[in-house]
Amino acid sequence: METLILQPTKENYKLAATEIKNGGLVAFATETVYGLGADAFNKKAVEKIFLAKGRPNDNPLIVHFSDIADIEKAAILTPMAIKAAEFFMPGPLTIVLQKKENLPNAVTAGLNTVGVRIPSNKTAQEFIKECGTGIAAPSANTSTKPSPTKAIHVYDDLNGKIKYILDGGECEKGLESTILDLSSDKIRLLRQGAIPIEDLESVLGKIEIISKSEKPLSPGMKYRHYAPNAKIIVFNSGEKIKILNEYFKLKQKDTPIRVLGVWNNNQIKMLKEAGVDLKDFVLFCSDQDYAHNLYAELRQSDKLNTEIILCELVSNIGIGCALNNRIFKAAGQE
Ligand code: TXA
Ligand code: MG
Numbered sequence: 001m002e003t004l005i006l007q008p009t010k011e012n013y014k015l016a017a018t019e020i021k022n023g024g025l026v027a028f029a030t031e032t033v034y035g036l037g038a039d040a041f042n043k044k045a046v047e048k049i050f051l052a053k054g055r056p057n058d059n060p061l062i063v064h065f066s067d068i069a070d071i072e073k074a075a076i077l078t079p080m081a082i083k084a085a086e087f088f089m090p091g092p093l094t095i096v097l098q099k100k101e102n103l104p105n106a107v108t109a110g111l112n113t114v115g116v117r118i119p120s121n122k123t124a125q126e127f128i129k130e131c132g133t134g135i136a137a138p139s140a141n142t143s144t145k146p147s148p149t150k151a152i153h154v155y156d157d158l159n160g161k162i163k164y165i166l167d168g169g170e171c172e173k174g175l176e177s178t179i180l181d182l183s184s185d186k187i188r189l190l191r192q193g194a195i196p197i198e199d200l201e202s203v204l205g206k207i208e209i210i211s212k213s214e215k216p217l218s219p220g221m222k223y224r225h226y227a228p229n230a231k232i233i234v235f236n237s238g239e240k241i242k243i244l245n246e247y248f249k250l251k252q253k254d255t256p257i258r259v260l261g262v263w264n265n266n267q268i269k270m271l272k273e274a275g276v277d278l279k280d281f282v283l284f285c286s287d288q289d290y291a292h293n294l295y296a297e298l299r300q301s302d303k304l305n306t307e308i309i310l311c312e313l314v315s316n317i318g319i320g321c322a323l324n325n326r327i328f329k330a331a332g333q334e
Contacts, residue, residue, distance in 0.1 A: 003159045005151050005167050008123045016164050017130040020045075025052060025161075027140040027154045028127045029168025030119040032092045032176050032194050033147035033295070034154050035064065035137030036162070037127075040074060043104040046136050050106075052161045054143045059220045060109040061136040062094050062177075063116050066128040071116050074103045074134050080204065081182050087203045090120035092177040092194035107136045109219060113183045123168030139176060140165075146226045146295040146330065149174050153299055174292035175322050179218055180207065190218035192322040194291075225329045228298040230258075230306045232331035237313045240267060244274060246310055251277075258282060258301050261312030262290055287314045291323045298330060 006012040008029075016026045020037065023045040027036050036053060038045035040063045050057050063074050068085045071077055075097035077085075084095055099114035108114050116134075119125065128135050139147035142157040151167040158165075178193030180200065188208045189197060201207050235243050243259060250257045263271070263283045271281065282297050284290040301309055311327050314320040328334040 001160055001163060003155055003162055003165060005155060005165045007167055008126065012164075012166065013126050013130040016127055016166050017132075019163055020131045020133070020135070023048075024163055025049060026127070026164045026166060027148075027151075027158065027162060028135075028137075028166040029121055029123040029151070029171060030064075031121040031124070031172045032119070033149055033171050033174070034140040034151070034165070035119075035124070035135070036140035036154075036158070037064070037131075037135040037137040039131070040103065040107055040134035040136035043106050046104055046106045049136065049138065052158060053138060053141070055138060056143070057106075058109045059138075060111055060115065061107050061138050063103070063107060063114055063134040063136050064124065064128055065116065065118050065134055066090075066125050068118065070134065071097075071118075073100070075099055075114050075116050078182060080187065084180065084182060084200075084204060085118070088195060088200070089118040090125070091118070092120075092173055093117065093200070094177045094179045094191075094193075096179065096181040096183050096190065098183050103134075113181070115179060117177055121168055121172070123166055127166055144225060144227055146228060146298040147176060149292075149295050153296070156299070170292075170296075172292070174295060175319070175326060178322070180204075191220075192325045194319070194322065196318045197321065198318065226295065226298070226326050227330050227332065228306075228309065229302050230298075230309045232309045232311050232327070234327060234331050234333065235261075235310060235312045237315055239312065240270075243310050243312060244271075244276070247276060247280070250308055251280075256305055256307045257310065258297075258304070258306045258308075259310045259312075260284070260290070260294070260297055261310075262286060262314060287318065287320050287323060290314060291319050294323065294326060294330075
């Protein structure tokens, strides 16, 4: 089967929705990363997702809807869930709630809770509306690879395994949704993501952050993730001189190398004066820009046969928390 990349037109939404209704898989753009969708209420279709990705079947899927009212098809809404939904949905937030009986266990890997999310991206919205059902969808990458933020990334991983990819351009955020567990009376953060925890706390109150030593509550977090073939060396935010020293050391050995980080104009001037090869440097202008492009640049590094990537962290503020988390994970350090 040759995989087709579909432009987001009315006819193509219909085509994609028909594939879902027939129990097939369709990859689609969201504001975070591309998802690999199936009808959440069709057990056989959901099982195909695990096969296509090579995903362990103890790792549950998020169910996507186009409207808050539809969440009740799969989960039990609590007052706190309604508050979170009203403030942050549609948007890059997933909430974990008690699941309803009729949702197949294959979606939740046997858990009695389910993650639900309402994407704000237009392609995702139109597609889900056209399907008229909940769409179970993990990120549309092969397991352990960086999440896809462009249609071509999905194609590179899943060509021949699915019929359609709904192209919605580059994902605006570039990192996955933030996941909150609202299934008990506490609010717990299960995964850092595109909505900063500060924003969530300002509306919902104190959020409990699970320490690393505790059993991961989000099963997916125990697996190696977001990893390129290259080895990643992580540097603290601001360690520009240290990065440059390492760069020149590796350059002397002719190691294929790339450097990722946020650089301002003065620092770029310094780079030029130091005589680096600017082709080796991916210069982001902000943390948002870094988050938006991180996964794409990890994939690009593989295409260039990069052996070592020097990744500079950012401050742990706003989107920086999720970005640093993904850099550590890509480096295999978390
Ligand atoms: O932004 C996103 O969330 C993207 C787009 C496509 O929506 N999806 C995504 O899905 O990142 P995935 O499958 O790659 O990551 C979902 C994470 C996994 O770590 C999984 O273990 C966790 O959510 N999860 C899903 N259901 C859960 C549940 N009931 N309890 C705890 N964790 C859950
Ligand atoms: Mg994923």
